[in-house]
Amino acid sequence: MWELAGRADISIAFPPFSKVAVAFVSMLFNGEFTAAYADSLPPLLIGLCITIIGGVIIGVSIGLVRSTEWFIMPLLIIFQTAPVSALIPMLTYIYGISDTAKVVAIVILGMPLVALNSYKGIQATSPSLLEMAKSFRASWFDTILFVILPSAQKMIFAGLRLGVSGAFIGIVLAELLITPTGIGDLITYNRFVAHYDKMFATIVSILAVAGLTLGGMSKLEDLLFPSEKNE
Amino acid sequence: MDDIILKTEDVGVIYDRSIVALENVSLNVPTGKLTAILGPSGCGKTTLLKVIAGLIEPSSGTVKIRDKETIGPGPDRALVFQDFALLPWATVLQNVAFGLRAQGVSKREREKTSLTYIKEVGLSGFEDKYPHQLSGGMRQRTGLARALTVNSEILLMDEPFSAVDEQMRRKLQEDLLELLKIENKTVIFVTHSIEEAVYLADQVVILSGRPGSIAEIVYPEIDRLGEIDLIRRQPRYVELVDEIWSSLKSYVE
Ligand SMILES: Nc1ncnc2c1ncn2[C@@H]1O[C@H](COP(=O)(O)OP(=O)(O)OP(=O)(O)O)[C@@H](O)[C@H]1O
Ligand SMILES: [Mg+2]
Numbered sequence: 001m002w003e004l005a006g007r008a009d010i011s012i013a014f015p016p017f018s019k020v021a022v023a024f025v026s027m028l029f030n031g032e033f034t035a036a037y038a039d040s041l042p043p044l045l046i047g048l049c050i051t052i053i054g055g056v057i058i059g060v061s062i063g064l065v066r067s068t069e070w071f072i073m074p075l076l077i078i079f080q081t082a083p084v085s086a087l088i089p090m091l092t093y094i095y096g097i098s099d100t101a102k103v104v105a106i107v108i109l110g111m112p113l114v115a116l117n118s119y120k121g122i123q124a125t126s127p128s129l130l131e132m133a134k135s136f137r138a139s140w141f142d143t144i145l146f147v148i149l150p151s152a153q154k155m156i157f158a159g160l161r162l163g164v165s166g167a168f169i170g171i172v173l174a175e176l177l178i179t180p181t182g183i184g185d186l187i188t189y190n191r192f193v194a195h196y197d198k199m200f201a202t203i204v205s206i207l208a209v210a211g212l213t214l215g216g217m218s219k220l221e222d223l224l225f226p227s228e229k230n231e
Numbered sequence: 232m233d234d235i236i237l238k239t240e241d242v243g244v245i246y247d248r249s250i251v252a253l254e255n256v257s258l259n260v261p262t263g264k265l266t267a268i269l270g271p272s273g274c275g276k277t278t279l280l281k282v283i284a285g286l287i288e289p290s291s292g293t294v295k296i297r298d299k300e301t302i303g304p305g306p307d308r309a310l311v312f313q314d315f316a317l318l319p320w321a322t323v324l325q326n327v328a329f330g331l332r333a334q335g336v337s338k339r340e341r342e343k344t345s346l347t348y349i350k351e352v353g354l355s356g357f358e359d360k361y362p363h364q365l366s367g368g369m370r371q372r373t374g375l376a377r378a379l380t381v382n383s384e385i386l387l388m389d390e391p392f393s394a395v396d397e398q399m400r401r402k403l404q405e406d407l408l409e410l411l412k413i414e415n416k417t418v419i420f421v422t423h424s425i426e427e428a429v430y431l432a433d434q435v436v437i438l439s440g441r442p443g444s445i446a447e448i449v450y451p452e453i454d455r456l457g458e459i460d461l462i463r464r465q466p467r468y469v470e471l472v473d474e475i476w477s478s479l480k481s482y483v484e
Contacts, residue, residue, distance in 0.1 A: 131286055132316035135304045136381065138333035146332070150320050225320075 040182030047106025059118025117159025121152030275443030
Protein backbone atom coordinates (compact mmCIF):
# COMPACT_ATOMS: atom_id res chain seq x y z
CA MET A 1 0.00 0.00 0.00
CA TRP A 2 2.57 2.44 1.20
CA GLU A 3 4.89 1.45 -1.65
CA LEU A 4 2.13 1.96 -4.23
CA ALA A 5 1.01 5.26 -2.78
CA GLY A 6 4.59 6.48 -2.76
CA ARG A 7 5.29 5.32 -6.27
CA ALA A 8 2.10 6.92 -7.56
CA ASP A 9 3.72 10.31 -7.00
CA ILE A 10 0.90 11.61 -4.82
CA SER A 11 3.30 13.96 -3.20
CA ILE A 12 7.01 14.41 -2.99
CA ALA A 13 6.66 14.45 0.77
CA PHE A 14 5.48 10.84 0.67
CA PRO A 15 8.39 8.68 -0.48
CA PRO A 16 7.97 5.02 -1.45
CA PHE A 17 8.69 2.39 1.15
CA SER A 18 11.84 1.16 -0.57
CA LYS A 19 13.48 4.59 -0.36
CA VAL A 20 12.59 4.88 3.30
CA ALA A 21 14.05 1.43 3.95
CA VAL A 22 17.28 2.39 2.23
CA ALA A 23 17.47 5.62 4.18
CA PHE A 24 16.78 3.69 7.40
CA VAL A 25 19.65 1.28 6.85
CA SER A 26 22.10 3.99 5.82
CA MET A 27 21.20 6.14 8.83
CA LEU A 28 21.55 3.13 11.09
CA PHE A 29 25.15 2.62 9.99
CA ASN A 30 26.38 6.15 9.24
CA GLY A 31 25.94 7.26 12.84
CA GLU A 32 22.98 9.63 12.34
CA PHE A 33 20.67 7.49 14.48
CA THR A 34 23.40 6.84 17.01
CA ALA A 35 24.05 10.54 17.46
CA ALA A 36 20.35 11.41 17.67
CA TYR A 37 19.48 8.65 20.11
CA ALA A 38 22.50 9.50 22.23
CA ASP A 39 20.81 12.87 22.74
CA SER A 40 17.30 11.52 23.18
CA LEU A 41 17.69 8.33 25.16
CA PRO A 42 19.12 9.66 28.46
CA PRO A 43 16.22 12.07 29.11
CA LEU A 44 13.80 9.46 27.79
CA LEU A 45 15.06 6.85 30.25
CA ILE A 46 15.03 9.27 33.18
CA GLY A 47 11.54 10.42 32.20
CA LEU A 48 10.31 6.84 31.88
CA CYS A 49 11.65 5.91 35.30
CA ILE A 50 9.94 8.88 36.92
CA THR A 51 6.74 8.21 34.96
CA ILE A 52 6.56 4.55 35.92
CA ILE A 53 7.71 4.67 39.53
CA GLY A 54 6.05 7.98 40.35
CA GLY A 55 2.85 7.09 38.50
CA VAL A 56 2.42 3.75 40.22
CA ILE A 57 3.22 5.19 43.65
CA ILE A 58 0.82 8.12 43.23
CA GLY A 59 -1.96 5.95 41.75
CA VAL A 60 -1.64 3.23 44.37
CA SER A 61 -1.43 5.73 47.22
CA ILE A 62 -4.55 7.64 46.30
CA GLY A 63 -6.30 4.33 45.69
CA LEU A 64 -5.41 3.17 49.18
CA VAL A 65 -5.73 6.42 51.12
CA ARG A 66 -9.09 7.79 50.21
CA SER A 67 -8.52 11.14 51.92
CA THR A 68 -6.02 12.20 49.24
CA GLU A 69 -8.48 11.42 46.49
CA TRP A 70 -10.39 14.71 46.32
CA PHE A 71 -7.14 16.61 45.97
CA ILE A 72 -5.14 14.61 43.42
CA MET A 73 -7.88 13.12 41.28
CA PRO A 74 -9.07 16.37 39.65
CA LEU A 75 -5.46 17.23 38.83
CA LEU A 76 -4.92 13.85 37.18
CA ILE A 77 -8.10 14.09 35.20
CA ILE A 78 -7.26 17.59 34.00
CA PHE A 79 -3.79 16.44 32.97
CA GLN A 80 -5.25 13.46 31.18
CA THR A 81 -7.95 15.26 29.24
CA ALA A 82 -6.51 18.75 28.64
CA PRO A 83 -4.54 19.27 25.42
CA VAL A 84 -1.30 18.86 27.31
CA SER A 85 0.82 19.17 24.21
CA ALA A 86 -0.15 22.83 24.22
CA LEU A 87 1.63 23.17 27.53
CA ILE A 88 4.88 21.88 26.18
CA PRO A 89 6.10 25.08 24.50
CA MET A 90 5.51 26.81 27.84
CA LEU A 91 8.08 24.55 29.45
CA THR A 92 10.75 26.50 27.58
CA TYR A 93 10.00 29.53 29.72
CA ILE A 94 10.52 27.55 32.88
CA TYR A 95 13.32 25.13 32.05
CA GLY A 96 14.86 26.73 28.97
CA ILE A 97 16.25 24.56 26.22
CA SER A 98 17.46 21.66 28.30
CA ASP A 99 17.13 17.96 29.05
CA THR A 100 15.06 18.92 32.08
CA ALA A 101 12.40 20.29 29.76
CA LYS A 102 12.34 16.96 27.90
CA VAL A 103 12.03 14.98 31.12
CA VAL A 104 9.21 17.20 32.32
CA ALA A 105 7.40 16.83 28.98
CA ILE A 106 7.66 13.04 29.21
CA VAL A 107 6.42 12.97 32.78
CA ILE A 108 3.51 15.30 32.05
CA LEU A 109 2.34 13.14 29.17
CA GLY A 110 3.03 9.75 30.70
CA MET A 111 2.53 9.88 34.45
CA PRO A 112 -1.17 10.83 34.67
CA LEU A 113 -2.03 7.76 32.58
CA VAL A 114 -0.02 5.46 34.81
CA ALA A 115 -1.37 7.01 38.00
CA LEU A 116 -4.99 7.04 36.86
CA ASN A 117 -4.95 3.40 35.77
CA SER A 118 -3.17 2.26 38.93
CA TYR A 119 -5.76 4.14 40.95
CA LYS A 120 -8.64 2.60 39.02
CA GLY A 121 -7.11 -0.86 39.44
CA ILE A 122 -6.85 -0.43 43.20
CA GLN A 123 -10.40 0.92 43.40
CA ALA A 124 -11.75 -2.01 41.41
CA THR A 125 -10.69 -4.54 44.05
CA SER A 126 -13.72 -6.68 44.80
CA PRO A 127 -15.34 -5.55 48.09
CA SER A 128 -16.14 -9.17 48.82
CA LEU A 129 -12.44 -10.12 48.68
CA LEU A 130 -11.64 -7.23 51.00
CA GLU A 131 -14.32 -8.44 53.39
CA MET A 132 -12.85 -11.93 53.18
CA ALA A 133 -9.40 -10.61 54.11
CA LYS A 134 -10.93 -8.67 56.98
CA SER A 135 -12.81 -11.69 58.26
CA PHE A 136 -9.52 -13.60 58.50
CA ARG A 137 -8.02 -10.57 60.22
CA ALA A 138 -5.35 -10.08 57.59
CA SER A 139 -3.09 -7.13 58.35
CA TRP A 140 -3.23 -4.02 56.21
CA PHE A 141 0.10 -4.97 54.68
CA ASP A 142 -1.01 -8.53 53.84
CA THR A 143 -4.27 -7.26 52.40
CA ILE A 144 -2.43 -4.90 50.07
CA LEU A 145 0.18 -7.48 49.10
CA PHE A 146 -2.02 -10.53 48.63
CA VAL A 147 -5.39 -9.05 47.67
CA ILE A 148 -5.28 -5.48 46.40
CA LEU A 149 -2.09 -5.41 44.32
CA PRO A 150 -2.66 -8.74 42.55
CA SER A 151 -6.18 -7.69 41.67
CA ALA A 152 -4.96 -4.34 40.32
CA GLN A 153 -2.03 -5.86 38.45
CA LYS A 154 -3.66 -5.96 35.00
CA MET A 155 -4.90 -2.39 35.19
CA ILE A 156 -1.52 -1.18 36.44
CA PHE A 157 0.28 -2.83 33.53
CA ALA A 158 -2.28 -1.45 31.06
CA GLY A 159 -1.55 1.99 32.56
CA LEU A 160 2.19 1.43 32.18
CA ARG A 161 1.77 0.65 28.50
CA LEU A 162 -0.31 3.80 27.96
CA GLY A 163 2.18 5.80 30.02
CA VAL A 164 5.14 4.58 27.98
CA SER A 165 3.37 5.51 24.75
CA GLY A 166 2.66 8.91 26.27
CA ALA A 167 6.31 9.24 27.23
CA PHE A 168 7.43 8.63 23.63
CA ILE A 169 5.00 11.27 22.41
CA GLY A 170 6.36 13.56 25.09
CA ILE A 171 9.99 13.29 24.06
CA VAL A 172 9.24 13.74 20.36
CA LEU A 173 7.00 16.76 21.02
CA ALA A 174 9.61 18.28 23.31
CA GLU A 175 12.30 17.88 20.68
CA LEU A 176 10.07 19.16 17.91
CA LEU A 177 8.68 22.13 19.81
CA ILE A 178 11.29 23.26 22.31
CA THR A 179 14.67 21.64 22.30
CA PRO A 180 15.85 20.99 18.76
CA THR A 181 18.15 18.06 19.50
CA GLY A 182 18.03 14.28 19.20
CA ILE A 183 15.47 12.41 17.14
CA GLY A 184 13.00 15.32 17.08
CA ASP A 185 15.66 17.50 15.52
CA LEU A 186 16.49 14.77 13.01
CA ILE A 187 12.86 14.90 11.86
CA THR A 188 12.75 18.71 11.71
CA TYR A 189 16.06 18.97 9.91
CA ASN A 190 15.27 16.35 7.28
CA ARG A 191 11.92 17.93 6.60
CA PHE A 192 13.58 21.32 6.26
CA VAL A 193 16.10 20.06 3.71
CA ALA A 194 13.37 18.00 2.01
CA HIS A 195 14.94 14.61 2.74
CA TYR A 196 11.54 13.06 3.27
CA ASP A 197 12.87 9.51 3.03
CA LYS A 198 15.17 10.23 5.96
CA MET A 199 12.39 11.96 7.86
CA PHE A 200 10.14 8.93 7.52
CA ALA A 201 13.02 6.59 8.37
CA THR A 202 13.47 8.50 11.63
CA ILE A 203 9.78 8.25 12.43
CA VAL A 204 9.87 4.53 11.68
CA SER A 205 12.83 4.16 14.02
CA ILE A 206 10.90 5.84 16.83
CA LEU A 207 7.92 3.58 16.25
CA ALA A 208 10.27 0.61 16.30
CA VAL A 209 11.89 1.64 19.57
CA ALA A 210 8.49 2.32 21.16
CA GLY A 211 7.15 -0.98 19.84
CA LEU A 212 10.13 -2.91 21.18
CA THR A 213 9.79 -1.26 24.58
CA LEU A 214 6.08 -2.10 24.80
CA GLY A 215 6.72 -5.64 23.58
CA GLY A 216 9.42 -6.05 26.19
CA MET A 217 7.02 -4.88 28.88
CA SER A 218 4.40 -7.42 27.86
CA LYS A 219 7.04 -10.16 27.97
CA LEU A 220 8.12 -8.97 31.40
CA GLU A 221 4.54 -9.04 32.66
CA ASP A 222 4.05 -12.58 31.33
CA LEU A 223 7.29 -13.59 32.98
CA LEU A 224 6.44 -12.04 36.35
CA PHE A 225 2.77 -13.01 36.34
CA PRO A 226 2.11 -16.08 34.21
CA SER A 227 -1.26 -15.51 32.56
CA GLU A 228 -2.72 -18.75 33.86
CA LYS A 229 -2.74 -17.14 37.27
CA ASN A 230 -4.81 -14.15 36.31
CA GLU A 231 -7.45 -15.62 34.08
CA MET B 232 -30.70 -25.67 79.11
CA ASP B 233 -27.91 -25.86 76.55
CA ASP B 234 -24.60 -24.15 76.95
CA ILE B 235 -24.78 -20.88 74.98
CA ILE B 236 -21.64 -20.02 73.02
CA LEU B 237 -22.85 -16.92 71.22
CA LYS B 238 -25.69 -14.51 71.63
CA THR B 239 -26.90 -11.33 70.02
CA GLU B 240 -28.63 -8.82 72.26
CA ASP B 241 -31.07 -6.34 70.75
CA VAL B 242 -29.06 -6.08 67.56
CA GLY B 243 -30.25 -3.42 65.14
CA VAL B 244 -28.68 -2.39 61.84
CA ILE B 245 -29.54 0.76 59.93
CA TYR B 246 -27.94 1.26 56.51
CA ASP B 247 -27.37 4.76 55.17
CA ARG B 248 -29.16 6.28 58.18
CA SER B 249 -32.57 5.31 56.84
CA ILE B 250 -32.78 1.66 55.76
CA VAL B 251 -33.62 -0.41 58.83
CA ALA B 252 -32.29 -3.86 57.97
CA LEU B 253 -32.49 -5.47 61.42
CA GLU B 254 -34.39 -4.60 64.57
CA ASN B 255 -34.18 -6.03 68.10
CA VAL B 256 -32.60 -9.32 67.18
CA SER B 257 -31.84 -11.29 70.34
CA LEU B 258 -30.67 -14.78 69.61
CA ASN B 259 -29.02 -17.55 71.61
CA VAL B 260 -26.79 -20.01 69.80
CA PRO B 261 -26.17 -23.27 71.66
CA THR B 262 -22.67 -24.77 71.63
CA GLY B 263 -22.05 -27.54 69.14
CA LYS B 264 -25.44 -27.16 67.47
CA LEU B 265 -26.55 -26.08 64.00
CA THR B 266 -28.59 -22.92 63.84
CA ALA B 267 -30.35 -22.02 60.59
CA ILE B 268 -31.42 -18.48 59.74
CA LEU B 269 -34.40 -18.53 57.42
CA GLY B 270 -36.44 -15.71 55.97
CA PRO B 271 -37.74 -13.98 52.88
CA SER B 272 -35.30 -12.35 50.48
CA GLY B 273 -33.94 -9.04 51.69
CA CYS B 274 -35.03 -9.55 55.31
CA GLY B 275 -31.50 -9.12 56.65
CA LYS B 276 -30.11 -12.67 56.88
CA THR B 277 -26.75 -11.79 55.38
CA THR B 278 -26.67 -8.65 57.49
CA LEU B 279 -27.22 -10.65 60.67
CA LEU B 280 -24.52 -13.15 59.73
CA LYS B 281 -22.05 -10.36 58.98
CA VAL B 282 -22.84 -8.67 62.28
CA ILE B 283 -22.07 -11.97 64.02
CA ALA B 284 -18.89 -12.31 61.94
CA GLY B 285 -17.82 -8.83 63.02
CA LEU B 286 -17.83 -7.44 59.48
CA ILE B 287 -20.71 -5.06 60.11
CA GLU B 288 -20.88 -3.00 63.27
CA PRO B 289 -24.47 -3.03 64.55
CA SER B 290 -26.13 0.37 64.97
CA SER B 291 -27.44 -0.84 68.31
CA GLY B 292 -27.08 -3.90 70.51
CA THR B 293 -24.16 -6.27 70.98
CA VAL B 294 -22.78 -9.65 70.00
CA LYS B 295 -21.42 -11.69 72.90
CA ILE B 296 -19.31 -14.80 72.78
CA ARG B 297 -19.30 -16.69 76.07
CA ASP B 298 -20.80 -13.57 77.63
CA LYS B 299 -17.94 -11.38 76.45
CA GLU B 300 -18.78 -8.56 74.06
CA THR B 301 -16.99 -8.82 70.72
CA ILE B 302 -15.95 -6.09 68.36
CA GLY B 303 -14.83 -6.96 64.82
CA PRO B 304 -13.79 -10.36 63.48
CA GLY B 305 -12.10 -12.81 65.82
CA PRO B 306 -10.29 -16.15 65.79
CA ASP B 307 -13.38 -17.80 67.29
CA ARG B 308 -15.45 -17.30 64.11
CA ALA B 309 -14.85 -18.19 60.46
CA LEU B 310 -17.13 -17.21 57.60
CA VAL B 311 -17.93 -19.10 54.40
CA PHE B 312 -19.01 -16.55 51.83
CA GLN B 313 -22.08 -16.81 49.65
CA ASP B 314 -20.08 -15.72 46.58
CA PHE B 315 -17.08 -17.87 47.68
CA ALA B 316 -14.70 -14.85 47.81
CA LEU B 317 -11.80 -16.83 46.34
CA LEU B 318 -8.71 -15.08 45.00
CA PRO B 319 -8.90 -15.73 41.23
CA TRP B 320 -5.12 -15.60 40.78
CA ALA B 321 -4.42 -18.11 43.54
CA THR B 322 -4.61 -21.91 43.46
CA VAL B 323 -6.97 -23.94 45.63
CA LEU B 324 -4.09 -24.61 48.01
CA GLN B 325 -3.13 -20.93 48.22
CA ASN B 326 -6.76 -19.93 48.71
CA VAL B 327 -7.34 -22.47 51.44
CA ALA B 328 -4.12 -21.37 53.14
CA PHE B 329 -5.06 -17.66 53.08
CA GLY B 330 -6.49 -17.58 56.59
CA LEU B 331 -3.38 -19.21 58.04
CA ARG B 332 -1.12 -16.94 56.02
CA ALA B 333 -2.93 -13.93 57.45
CA GLN B 334 -2.16 -15.33 60.90
CA GLY B 335 1.52 -15.55 60.06
CA VAL B 336 1.73 -19.36 60.02
CA SER B 337 4.85 -20.60 58.19
CA LYS B 338 4.49 -21.84 54.62
CA ARG B 339 5.27 -25.46 55.48
CA GLU B 340 2.90 -25.51 58.38
CA ARG B 341 -0.01 -23.84 56.57
CA GLU B 342 0.33 -26.05 53.51
CA LYS B 343 0.28 -29.14 55.68
CA THR B 344 -2.87 -28.02 57.50
CA SER B 345 -4.51 -26.87 54.27
CA LEU B 346 -3.88 -30.19 52.55
CA THR B 347 -5.57 -32.00 55.43
CA TYR B 348 -8.73 -29.92 55.03
CA ILE B 349 -8.63 -30.04 51.23
CA LYS B 350 -8.78 -33.79 51.65
CA GLU B 351 -11.52 -33.55 54.25
CA VAL B 352 -13.81 -31.56 51.94
CA GLY B 353 -13.07 -33.96 49.07
CA LEU B 354 -10.87 -31.76 46.87
CA SER B 355 -7.75 -33.92 46.79
CA GLY B 356 -6.11 -33.70 43.39
CA PHE B 357 -7.34 -30.15 42.79
CA GLU B 358 -4.78 -28.36 44.99
CA ASP B 359 -3.09 -26.66 42.04
CA LYS B 360 -6.22 -25.70 40.13
CA TYR B 361 -7.39 -22.12 39.88
CA PRO B 362 -10.94 -21.11 40.87
CA HIS B 363 -12.04 -20.62 37.24
CA GLN B 364 -11.19 -24.27 36.62
CA LEU B 365 -13.58 -25.45 39.35
CA SER B 366 -17.31 -26.08 39.40
CA GLY B 367 -19.59 -24.10 41.73
CA GLY B 368 -19.69 -26.92 44.24
CA MET B 369 -15.91 -27.22 44.26
CA ARG B 370 -15.49 -23.49 44.82
CA GLN B 371 -17.92 -23.74 47.70
CA ARG B 372 -15.81 -26.55 49.19
CA THR B 373 -12.67 -24.47 48.76
CA GLY B 374 -14.30 -21.67 50.76
CA LEU B 375 -15.37 -24.19 53.38
CA ALA B 376 -11.86 -25.69 53.63
CA ARG B 377 -10.41 -22.20 54.08
CA ALA B 378 -12.82 -21.52 56.93
CA LEU B 379 -11.97 -24.86 58.55
CA THR B 380 -8.18 -24.34 58.52
CA VAL B 381 -8.27 -21.56 61.09
CA ASN B 382 -9.89 -23.97 63.52
CA SER B 383 -12.45 -21.59 64.97
CA GLU B 384 -15.24 -22.88 67.18
CA ILE B 385 -17.97 -21.14 65.26
CA LEU B 386 -18.54 -21.67 61.55
CA LEU B 387 -20.70 -19.11 59.77
CA MET B 388 -22.08 -19.96 56.33
CA ASP B 389 -24.07 -17.72 54.01
CA GLU B 390 -26.34 -19.80 51.77
CA PRO B 391 -23.64 -22.44 51.48
CA PHE B 392 -25.48 -24.65 49.03
CA SER B 393 -27.27 -22.16 46.84
CA ALA B 394 -24.81 -22.19 43.94
CA VAL B 395 -25.25 -25.87 43.10
CA ASP B 396 -27.92 -28.14 41.66
CA GLU B 397 -30.26 -30.21 43.83
CA GLN B 398 -28.19 -33.39 43.60
CA MET B 399 -24.97 -31.67 44.55
CA ARG B 400 -26.80 -29.76 47.26
CA ARG B 401 -27.89 -33.01 48.94
CA LYS B 402 -24.41 -34.40 48.65
CA LEU B 403 -22.90 -31.28 50.22
CA GLN B 404 -25.50 -31.32 53.01
CA GLU B 405 -24.68 -34.91 53.87
CA ASP B 406 -20.97 -34.16 53.66
CA LEU B 407 -21.46 -31.27 56.05
CA LEU B 408 -23.25 -33.46 58.60
CA GLU B 409 -20.47 -36.06 58.26
CA LEU B 410 -17.83 -33.40 58.65
CA LEU B 411 -19.45 -32.02 61.78
CA LYS B 412 -19.28 -35.44 63.38
CA ILE B 413 -15.48 -35.15 63.09
CA GLU B 414 -15.12 -31.44 63.73
CA ASN B 415 -16.76 -30.29 66.91
CA LYS B 416 -18.18 -26.97 65.78
CA THR B 417 -21.07 -24.64 66.29
CA VAL B 418 -22.60 -23.73 62.95
CA ILE B 419 -24.80 -20.81 62.00
CA PHE B 420 -25.99 -20.88 58.41
CA VAL B 421 -28.28 -18.78 56.28
CA THR B 422 -30.64 -20.48 53.88
CA HIS B 423 -33.59 -19.89 51.62
CA SER B 424 -34.65 -23.48 51.79
CA ILE B 425 -37.09 -24.66 54.44
CA GLU B 426 -36.23 -28.30 53.74
CA GLU B 427 -32.56 -27.60 54.18
CA ALA B 428 -33.16 -25.77 57.46
CA VAL B 429 -35.34 -28.56 58.88
CA TYR B 430 -33.07 -31.30 57.66
CA LEU B 431 -29.81 -29.82 58.92
CA ALA B 432 -30.54 -27.56 61.85
CA ASP B 433 -31.18 -28.09 65.54
CA GLN B 434 -32.65 -24.61 65.74
CA VAL B 435 -34.38 -22.71 62.93
CA VAL B 436 -34.60 -18.95 63.37
CA ILE B 437 -37.30 -17.40 61.20
CA LEU B 438 -36.87 -13.74 60.38
CA SER B 439 -39.82 -11.62 59.33
CA GLY B 440 -39.61 -9.25 56.36
CA ARG B 441 -38.07 -5.81 56.55
CA PRO B 442 -37.11 -4.65 59.05
CA GLY B 443 -35.83 -8.10 59.93
CA SER B 444 -36.61 -9.31 63.39
CA ILE B 445 -37.06 -12.75 64.90
CA ALA B 446 -40.58 -13.97 64.21
CA GLU B 447 -40.31 -17.49 65.50
CA ILE B 448 -37.79 -20.13 66.54
CA VAL B 449 -38.43 -23.77 65.69
CA TYR B 450 -36.53 -26.77 67.11
CA PRO B 451 -36.87 -29.57 64.54
CA GLU B 452 -35.51 -32.41 66.74
CA ILE B 453 -35.47 -34.66 63.72
CA ASP B 454 -34.11 -38.14 64.24
CA ARG B 455 -31.17 -38.07 61.84
CA LEU B 456 -30.12 -41.68 62.24
CA GLY B 457 -30.76 -43.86 59.26
CA GLU B 458 -31.37 -43.38 55.56
CA ILE B 459 -31.50 -39.81 54.31
CA ASP B 460 -34.53 -40.49 52.16
CA LEU B 461 -36.36 -42.05 55.09
CA ILE B 462 -35.60 -39.00 57.21
CA ARG B 463 -37.13 -36.80 54.57
CA ARG B 464 -40.28 -38.90 54.75
CA GLN B 465 -40.64 -38.76 58.54
CA PRO B 466 -44.05 -37.33 59.53
CA ARG B 467 -42.31 -34.91 61.90
CA TYR B 468 -40.14 -33.62 59.04
CA VAL B 469 -43.04 -33.12 56.63
CA GLU B 470 -45.13 -31.49 59.35
CA LEU B 471 -42.37 -29.01 60.26
CA VAL B 472 -41.75 -28.02 56.65
CA ASP B 473 -45.47 -27.29 56.26
CA GLU B 474 -45.64 -25.37 59.52
CA ILE B 475 -42.66 -23.17 58.68
CA TRP B 476 -43.95 -22.66 55.16
CA SER B 477 -47.28 -21.34 56.37
CA SER B 478 -45.72 -18.99 58.92
CA LEU B 479 -43.21 -17.69 56.36
CA LYS B 480 -46.05 -17.00 53.96
CA SER B 481 -47.75 -14.82 56.55
CA TYR B 482 -44.59 -12.67 56.95
CA VAL B 483 -44.16 -12.19 53.27
CA GLU B 484 -47.64 -10.71 53.04
N1 LIG C 1 -24.49 -2.08 52.15
C1 LIG C 1 -25.81 -1.82 52.16
N2 LIG C 1 -26.26 -0.55 52.05
C2 LIG C 1 -27.59 -0.28 52.07
N3 LIG C 1 -28.55 -1.20 52.18
C3 LIG C 1 -28.18 -2.48 52.28
C4 LIG C 1 -26.80 -2.86 52.28
N4 LIG C 1 -26.72 -4.20 52.39
C5 LIG C 1 -28.00 -4.64 52.47
N5 LIG C 1 -28.87 -3.61 52.41
C6 LIG C 1 -30.35 -3.72 52.50
O1 LIG C 1 -30.65 -4.33 53.73
C7 LIG C 1 -31.68 -5.31 53.57
C8 LIG C 1 -31.18 -6.65 54.07
O2 LIG C 1 -30.15 -7.10 53.24
P1 LIG C 1 -29.50 -8.54 53.38
O3 LIG C 1 -28.46 -8.67 52.33
O4 LIG C 1 -29.07 -8.74 54.78
O5 LIG C 1 -30.76 -9.48 53.06
P2 LIG C 1 -30.83 -11.05 52.89
O6 LIG C 1 -31.88 -11.53 53.82
O7 LIG C 1 -29.47 -11.66 53.01
O8 LIG C 1 -31.37 -11.17 51.41
P3 LIG C 1 -31.16 -12.37 50.37
O9 LIG C 1 -32.01 -13.48 50.85
O10 LIG C 1 -31.67 -11.80 49.08
O11 LIG C 1 -29.70 -12.70 50.33
C9 LIG C 1 -32.02 -5.33 52.10
O12 LIG C 1 -33.22 -4.63 51.92
C10 LIG C 1 -30.89 -4.62 51.42
O13 LIG C 1 -31.37 -3.87 50.34
MG1 LIG D 1 -28.14 -12.74 51.65
